[in-house]
Amino acid sequence: MRIDVITIFPGYLAPLREALLGRAISAGLVDLAVHDLRTWTRDVHQAVDDAPYGGGPGMVMRPQVWGEALDAVLALDERPARIVVPTPAGRPFTQATAQAWSGDERLLFTCGRYEGIDQRVVDDARRRDLTVDEVSIGDYVLVGGEVAVLVMVEAVVRLLPGVLGNPASAEQDSFSDGLLEGPAFTRPEVWRGLAVPDVLRSGNHAKIARWRRDRALERTAERRPDLLAALPEDALDDADRAF
Numbered sequence: 325m326r327i328d329v330i331t332i333f334p335g336y337l338a339p340l341r342e343a344l345l346g347r348a349i350s351a352g353l354v355d356l357a358v359h360d361l362r363t364w365t366r367d368v369h370q371a372v373d374d375a376p377y378g379g380g381p382g383m384v385m386r387p388q389v390w391g392e393a394l395d396a397v398l399a400l401d402e403r404p405a406r407i408v409v410p411t412p413a414g415r416p417f418t419q420a421t422a423q424a425w426s427g428d429e430r431l432l433f434t435c436g437r438y439e440g441i442d443q444r445v446v447d448d449a450r451r452r453d454l455t456v457d458e459v460s461i462g463d464y465v466l467v468g469g470e471v472a473v474l475v476m477v478e479a480v481v482r483l484l485p486g487v488l489g490n491p492a493s494a495e496q497d498s499f500s501d502g503l504l505e506g507p508a509f510t511r512p513e514v515w516r517g518l519a520v521p522d523v524l525r526s527g528n529h530a531k532i533a534r535w536r537r538d539r540a541l542e543r544t545a546e547r548r549p550d551l552l553a554a555l556p557e558d559a560l561d562d563a564d565r566a567f
């Protein structure tokens with residue numbers, strides 16, 4: 325997978341070259357290119373934004389600069405790209421989104437400021453039959469899209485074959501079965517007077533699986549009843565319902 329990111333803060337994307345993602349890049353599983361949007365400015369001040377038509381607070385990012393940047397970056401590789409625009413006004417980015425995007429050949433992320441990028445940039449891309457997804461990572465206000473890109477790239481890249489040491493952990497993620505993961509424990513058996521639940525040391529894999537499922541159902545019901553309500557009809561078996 326090729327990933328391009330266009331931003332006025334290239335340094336913000338440095339963490340993508342650390343740890344797991346850094347290893348995925350070194351292993352050739354991901355090609356990452358970060359581009360400074362100001363490369364495509366033409367004025368001495370390298371202006372990337374301007375006051376909003378219609379008035380109001382803040383600044384809007386200029387279409388000319390973004391248009392030229394997108395054209396130039398798209399032309400760097402002939403693979404078709406999904407253009408991703410992080411925005412608080414976007415559709416929710418979920419694990420299902422990450423799963424879907426993990427099959428893409430190329431992702432191109434555009435990091436805009438809070439007040440946004442001139443809408444005509446998206447409109448122009450879409451009328452050229454480019455895939456453009458405007459997505460939000462949650463209902464809170466960030467200053468720009470860079471942090472959202474870090475979140476989305478990590479969620480997608482960890483799903484690529486060969487990135488995770490143990491692929492099973494991706495299958496047993498929270499959300500992969502629609503439920504939150506329950507509590508996890510490791511050594512020592514007793515820590516500050518708190519013991520690991522006996523069942524987890526019983527060696528009885530059926531009982532352990534049941535206990536874990538019950539804890540996941542309990543936590544999901546308590547913290548995310550919306551996820552429980554969204555489960556498909558056949559997702560819960562009789563033992564689950566008895567819980």
Ligand SMILES: Nc1ccccc1-c1cnco1
Pocket residue numbers: 410411412436437438439459460461462463464465466467468469470472
């Ligand atoms: N708040 C923001 C400001 C700028 C670009 C993206 C966002 C965003 C994305 N998901 C939630 O917020």
